[in-house]
Amino acid sequence: MFFCDLTNREPVTSLRIARQPQILDSEGFELRKLLSRVYLIFIFILLYAPIAVLIVLSFNNSRTRAKWGGFTMKWYVSMFQDEVVMAALFNTLLVAVLSALIATVLGLMASVSLLAMKRKARNVILSMLNIPMLNAEIVTGISLMLIFIAVGQFLSRWGYMIEFGFGTVLIGHITFNIPYTVLSIMPKLRQINISTYEAALDLGASRWLAFRKIILPDIMPGVLSGFMLAFTLSLDDFVITHFTKGPGFDTLSTKIYTEVRKGIKPEMYALSTLLFVSVLVLLLIFGRGNRKKSMTGLVRI
Amino acid sequence: MKKKMRFWLDGPYLIWTAAFIIIPLLMIVYYGLTDKNGAFTFHNVMEMGTPERLKALVLSLLLSLLATAICLLMAYPLALILNKMKTGATGFITTIFIIPMWMNSLLRILAWQTLLERNGVINQFLGMLHLPKLYIINTPYAIALGMIYDFLPFMLLPIYNALQKIDVNVVNAAYDLGANRFQTFWKVIFPLSLPGVISGITMVFVPALTTFVISDFLGGSKVLLIGNVIEQQFTQVGNWNVGSGLSLVLMIFILISMAIMQHYDKDMGEETTSL
Structure with missing residues (x-):
């Protein structure tokens, strides 16, 4: 990810203004963006999977958490x-x-x-x-x-x-x-x-x-x-x-x-x-x- | 007049701190270094030397180091990604990492049982995709996973905060002077984020080393960590002297990690003051 602009770097000149690397190598930018999206979704699933499980279990019409016994609201009552x-x-x-x-x-x-x-x-x-x-x-x-x-x-x-x-x-x-x-x-x-x-x-x-x-x-x-x-x-x-x-x-x-x-x-x-x-x-x-x-x-x- | 006033302001806090933080910690030292009759002894500390307890201590150290390392590897890129986002989006995204904390933490760890079981959610999902199944429940790996899950935000937030404080001009200057992406990261961004990294490491390592809940729930009482050993001494065996002696050993590791933290961010203390 960090290496993608190693090869096509222009020589350093004292006149060059601050470079915006993201805009220059647009292809690498797209790939990075995709990778970071995927990574964010992965982390999101990791963080929310247990919470989803707990919410589902609260509607489970069965006393054990091992099996799904159909939808119910009775525990809330x-x-x-x-x-x-x-x-x-x-x-x-x-x-x-x-x-x-x-x-x-x-x-x-x-x-x-x-x-x-x-x-x-x-x-x-x-x-x-x-x-x-x-x-x-x-x-x-x-x-x-x-x-x-x-x-x-x-x-x-x-x-x-x-x-x-x-x-x-x-x-x-x-x-x-x-x-x-x-x-x-x-x-x-x-x-x-x-x-x-x-x-x-x-x-x-x-x-x-x-x-x-x-x-x-x-x-x-x-x-x-x-x-x-x-x-x-x-x-x-x-x-x-x-x-x-x-x-x-x-x-x-x-x-x-x-x-x-x-x-x-x-x-x-x-x-x-x-x-x-x-x-x-x-x-x-x-x-x-x-x-x-x-x-x-x-x-x- | 002014002095008297000030005493009334910080007096309650100081008395509270002395009574419920400082003296209780000294109590651990006292109980840990005396026997039932109050005579001085090293016996309680030496109790850590039994093979079973040593095994628990070594396993705790290994697992907490592993969890800390993986948390760091996962959180750093994440913090970089979040840092790149627009400020409006960051507020929203960081909230996403806080929200899970509002669900009872014991239940959240317990939910991993349902996810990791032999016929649990993950294995059913893997089965659908015809992938090899994952049998890690009641093993140290499940405990490490639980630690990573539970403490990841503690690693993420300090690193993210440190990255937020970096002046964009410094990064631009590095590019301007001809550094490539890798050099800029390694020579500029990473060193500047180090206080956050160090603080994240201690915030994950100490709770991971001392947990007894995660190992209880995901280790299936087959795997004992040092936290479990100490907890049992207090709540089941009822031997406070041995329990305190074992805690003293544990406190050595906590003190080491605190000392490392103090050493690395001398200016952090200054920051806390200037908060």
Whole structure:
């Protein structure tokens, strides 16, 4: 691909203007275009084949995923009657909303103070931020489990105890969400013109009022995309939940994990398809502007 | 006044980080280096030396290196193609790579069972075309495939972002000075995209090395990876000391890959700051 214009290259002259190789060798260009189309389609199939399978399975009129028993919509009805599935859904959504909310508030506070910090202190904080993002999830999960056990043992001397369940899972989710909210908010905060804020203070506004009226509206897109990113990550998390949950508390992911051996309930496919489609619809309606931001946040650049 | 204010702002975050990130990691070190009675020992770390666990560790390393290499080979051309597209199209195309993440990740991996089974979707398709069938379910190859599928976006997005940042004028200057397509790529584009490549490599290697879900679902409990070994120590055996000791060994590899990343992009840290 990269060799095609090796042979017919004209000699270098100092007067030549910037060459546009794509236009010059049109035949190679066509072939390259075709190859890249084919490659894109291949990747597309690779990414979407599993999702297509899951959507098809959600309409499968058979309890096992091994064979096709005809088309049905019954799982979409029965999932609302299944108390276990509904409880898992409720837990998943509750943890996702709360952890995203708390992480966004903590992340916002941290971002504001990071901005005012000296360079050295800021770098220390930023590298601490990197820890949960670069570390393996299993290690983060185990470390949280150990601290809860240790604190629980410590408290048991006075008759208190730590129950593994909603609270521990929530703490775990907030912990891995904070860095992503900071990384979404920081860039917006850096673009702020501090003079307008100072002008508001000069005109007699309190710090809080000036922050609310001047700074917050400007950084709102970053705050929202941070929240959305945290919500998504929490919704999809399995590993951290697996290690911080207790018996009797399940999210959709942990429920699926325990069901794998005995066979996944078809309701799970229906529910996940429904969630997937609703997120997609929400994304199409609201997310146009924020999409790219949350994506870049995801890869922390 | 100002100092007090600042404490209230970053105080909660700092306390949170100390309580739920730093101290818990130290707990792993503590549990890993002590026995049940709290006495210092290297025994837990040495537990990694049993043949079964060593096999799991070596297999994990091999599979995660393989998956990382294939991800890189697949993602780089892809990033180049996406980078060539018009900006409007890129927004749309990159969204296509994000959308799958909205489906539950466990179910997405599980769907590969249905695809790869002996009479699965892929084999029925191959049968229709009278091609040789693919029997890789419950083997390490299926696990590698699952890793590539799951982590490809983590390789793609950093490389794509790095390519987007390259100044077109620099590339044009290379052509202008007589470099051919290959030389321009090798001497200009690739070095400039290296931060993205390095970041992509760590973003794929670490989760691939430590996964236990993919091997659980696609290895059919026949293939154990180091993630499975550690997970079982905590959830089934309930020996936190040995589990922590094994995690310490795993953390060495994670630290190595973090150190490589830090070393290669000194200015990346600067970029994160300037974000």
